[in-house]
Amino acid sequence: MRITLSLKFAADLLTSLRFFLGLYIIHFSVYETTQGVASASTLLWIAWVTDLLDGPISRLDPRKVQTWIGRHDLTADVTVALGCWLFLTFSDLIPMWIGLGYILLSALLLLYFKSEHLAWGLQAPPYGLMILNALKYAPTYGMLLIVWIAFVVIVTWPRFPKHTLPEFLNGMKALFKR
Numbered sequence: 001m002r003i004t005l006s007l008k009f010a011a012d013l014l015t016s017l018r019f020f021l022g023l024y025i026i027h028f029s030v031y032e033t034t035q036g037v038a039s040a041s042t043l044l045w046i047a048w049v050t051d052l053l054d055g056p057i058s059r060l061d062p063r064k065v066q067t068w069i070g071r072h073d074l075t076a077d078v079t080v081a082l083g084c085w086l087f088l089t090f091s092d093l094i095p096m097w098i099g100l101g102y103i104l105l106s107a108l109l110l111l112y113f114k115s116e117h118l119a120w121g122l123q124a125p126p127y128g129l130m131i132l133n134a135l136k137y138a139p140t141y142g143m144l145l146i147v148w149i150a151f152v153v154i155v156t157w158p159r160f161p162k163h164t165l166p167e168f169l170n171g172m173k174a175l176f177k178r
Contacts (some may be wrong), residue, residue: 012069014050015076016093021047022023022079034137041141044127045148047080052152054170074116081123084130093133113178117171128133 021043028036058070082103089099091173106122134142153160 006059007057008065008067008070011054012067014054014057015069015073018047018050018054019076019079021050022076022083025083026086026090030124033093034117036087036091037093037130037133038138038141040084040156041130041138041145043174044080044084044130045141045144047151048145051077051080052155057163061090070133074119077123078119081126085126088096088126088129094164095130113175115171118175120168121172 010167025040025047028040028060030036031039054073058066071153079132085103088094089096102125129147131142134145138145156164
């Protein structure tokens, strides 16, 4: 029981850390562009590492109990994407009207559709633009993000094409059937 509680606590700690990292990424928009992009990209990478680890650690719990923090894992993911988007906006790497418009549109779509799959998809533009800006202003960090994505796809390969991708595509199809 003690190991189980410790594992669940560790998973929740990683998820909580990801939430706060997402908020802290915004902080780097006050720095000079190259330094800010490098620092924000580093925190994004750390957040992605916690995302890869928290689920498997949590699933080691033989009781299969989901905690409140575990149920809000997607909230932590979306907070990281939002932090990246606000970083890009406040760093003037994207125009303010586009940055705030995307946030408003995303919020309205999520409120209307209430779809976790839509939330997955809405994370792609902030991450894609973070990678592009990292490649431009801090290439080593941009490559780190790309290599990490490739690593995660390889490590999760059996699950990715059989479960994750079909689940996402079916969830998106369901939005259009409403």
